[in-house]
Amino acid sequence: MGKRDEGQIGMVAALVRSTFLVNAVYAESAREYGLTSQQGQLLCVLMAQPYGMSELGAVLGLAKSSLTGLVDRTERNGLVQRTPDPQDSRAVRIALTRKGGGLAEEFYVETCRRIESLTTGLADADRDALAGLLGRVVLDNRVPVVFLEPGDGADPEHKR
Numbered sequence: 001m002g003k004r005d006e007g008q009i010g011m012v013a014a015l016v017r018s019t020f021l022v023n024a025v026y027a028e029s030a031r032e033y034g035l036t037s038q039q040g041q042l043l044c045v046l047m048a049q050p051y052g053m054s055e056l057g058a059v060l061g062l063a064k065s066s067l068t069g070l071v072d073r074t075e076r077n078g079l080v081q082r083t084p085d086p087q088d089s090r091a092v093r094i095a096l097t098r099k100g101g102g103l104a105e106e107f108y109v110e111t112c113r114r115i116e117s118l119t120t121g122l123a124d125a126d127r128d129a130l131a132g133l134l135g136r137v138v139l140d141n142r143v144p145v146v147f148l149e150p151g152d153g154a155d156p157e158h159k160r
Contacts, residue, residue: 022115029111033103038062039074040111041146043096043104048145050095052085059144079103 009017023037030040038060045051045059057067071094074080079100085091096104119127 021118025114025118026111029107029114033107033110035103035107038070039077039079040107042070042074042094043079043100044108044111045146046080046094046096046100047104047108050083050093052088052091052093056094059146061144074100 026040027037030037033040035043041060042056045056051059053064053067053071056062056071057064060067060070062070071080071082075082078097080094081097082092083095085093119130122130
């Protein structure tokens with residue numbers, strides 16, 4: 001490990017601490033919209049398209065029992081609905097309701113604004129470099145799409 005300038009942190013610490021920072025902003029935004037962080041993630045994922053339960057569990061990284069509870073609670077709040085899967089009569093797909101779509105859009109736009117504001121102290125070139133490097137890390141590690149890029153999915157009709 002090399003010597004660092006005062007005020008500079010290493011890559012691992014920077015990634016871990018930035019994760020905590022983004023999670024805190026995300027959680028605060030969710031609370032203000034009456035959601036848990038997981039419900040916010042669920043709504044943002046469903047903005048792109050409805051999902052089957054197994055697909056949704058894989059994207060969100062949740063066990064079946066945890067996902068079922070999350071969907072049940074979010075459905076009771078009128079934000080998602082279970083619809084028959086056209087390819088498998090035994091399965092259901094989870095989709096946003098009209099109310100859920102509206103809330104997802106508002107939550108998404110505000111959360112994107114808050115996360116983007118974390119980098120206001122950086123020059124445009126540094127922001128672009130950061131986005132490029134983090135994008136490579138995410139793509140190289142095949143991180144599921146949980147939160148779409150602004151402009152790529154705020155429209156609930158958007159399909160991947």
